[in-house]
Amino acid sequence: MKRFMIEREIPGASQLSQAELADIAKASNDVVAGLDVPYTWVNSYVAGDKIYCVHETEHVDTILEHARRGGFPANTVSVVANEFGPQTASLAAS
Known part of the structure; x- marks a missing residue:
């Protein structure tokens, strides 16, 4: 499988509570x-206004x-x- 990095812009993301993150995780699962x-x-990873x-x-479509x-x-x-x-x-050459 390919690995993808997804940037999600969510205003106030860093202010989300553990309960709110748990709800997002449940929805995703x-x-x-x-x-x-x-x-x-x-x-x-949550940073500023992004996750x-x-x-x-x-496939990216998925x-x-x-x-x-x-x-x-x-x-x-x-x-x-x-x-x-x-x-x-x-692994670098000396």
Whole structure:
């Protein structure tokens, strides 16, 4: 499956309570269960007026359908081209 980064513009996102985030998570999980295609919600991060989500599926259209059914925006959807972190430095030529 491809991995996608989704940027959702939600004014006041960083002010959402744990209960509100739980409601959003439940709505997302319910939609995922009804998509009838391989789909994994990996994680989400809240920063300012945005929520950044990492999801896995085969097609961008599935990401957009998830957002439509869930009633949340998908302002930008990008395929993740690669991942790296501090451990990647060990692969550098000396």
